[in-house]
Amino acid sequence: MKGISKSLLLIPLAGLLLLSGCSNDSATSTKETDESNESVQTSSELDLNKWFTENENLWRTVNNGSWSNDPKDAPSDEDLEKIFDIAMKGQTAVNWNEYFYIAVRDPKEQATIIGDYWGEGCTTDGTVTVLILADQIADQADHKDQYKDYYMQTSFALFDTGYSNGLLSMGAWSLGYQTHYFGTLDGSAVAPKGESTYAYGVPKYDVSKFLEGKNYKRGWGFPEEKTEFDVEGNAVLVGAVVIGKADPSIDVETSATQHGRPDNWAIWDPQE
Numbered sequence: 001m002k003g004i005s006k007s008l009l010l011i012p013l014a015g016l017l018l019l020s021g022c023s024n025d026s027a028t029s030t031k032e033t034d035e036s037n038e039s040v041q042t043s044s045e046l047d048l049n050k051w052f053t054e055n056e057n058l059w060r061t062v063n064n065g066s067w068s069n070d071p072k073d074a075p076s077d078e079d080l081e082k083i084f085d086i087a088m089k090g091q092t093a094v095n096w097n098e099y100f101y102i103a104v105r106d107p108k109e110q111a112t113i114i115g116d117y118w119g120e121g122c123t124t125d126g127t128v129t130v131l132i133l134a135d136q137i138a139d140q141a142d143h144k145d146q147y148k149d150y151y152m153q154t155s156f157a158l159f160d161t162g163y164s165n166g167l168l169s170m171g172a173w174s175l176g177y178q179t180h181y182f183g184t185l186d187g188s189a190v191a192p193k194g195e196s197t198y199a200y201g202v203p204k205y206d207v208s209k210f211l212e213g214k215n216y217k218r219g220w221g222f223p224e225e226k227t228e229f230d231v232e233g234n235a236v237l238v239g240a241v242v243i244g245k246a247d248p249s250i251d252v253e254t255s256a257t258q259h260g261r262p263d264n265w266a267i268w269d270p271q272e
């Protein structure tokens with residue numbers, strides 16, 4: 001696609017650099033091999049500011065109706081595994097790893113998830129829709145397993161899931177794919193159960209169609225012993241992300257949203 005830099009290969013390093021605290025300058029690390037006391041030095045350099053400047057039409061959200069309809073442009077299972085692998089790399093509170101992703105490839109099923117609230121063309125034959133679930137959100141009354149000790153209801157479930165989604169996007173971009181996130185879903189396959197919500201205002205989407213009989217397990221990375229919880233009955237649906245490529249026949253500046261990205265940050269100086 002026009003406007004996409006060939007420096008995509010740099011992006012898989014981003015998650016590692018973000019987590020290790022490396023800057024955009026050259027970073028050098030030293031480790032000892034198991035076989036000897038010899039030191040092995042490795043260096044890596046990643047200029048994310050430059051990459052984002054050069055690839056604006058890749059990381060910007062794809063407009064609804066601007067997706068490619070070519071099934072070849074949908075991420076393969078192999079690519080999805082790579083994307084999810086990067087999404088798992090984030091540091092979470094108590095290593096709860098509250099999130100769980102379910103990729104849905106069938107075009108008709110995708111349409112019944114997103115719905116038509118946002119217009120037509122939110123999904124196509126050339127996309128994959130990923131359900132974003134998170135545990136530790138529901139009140140105990142709506143939660144299968146008993147909350148106990150560090151296994152607790154917490155707003156960090158949303159914080160950690162959002163962080164993981166950021167890494168998921170980077171994983172998708174690294175392979176040349178684009179994304180569109182949906183926090184409001186009105187498709188018939190996930191229609192909410194009434195008007196009530198879970199904690200933190202999360203709608204009570206009915207995701208049973210994608211969970212029943214699957215026996216999905218969510219791992220918790222904190223305990224030394226392997227710890228898993230059932231996804232069904234514990235995790236709730238908080239949103240979805242569509243992954244694919246923009247229609248190449250549409251101008252890249254038209255296919256991508258041009259919404260602002262304000263500089264919402266400050267460096268606090270007590271003297272000012």
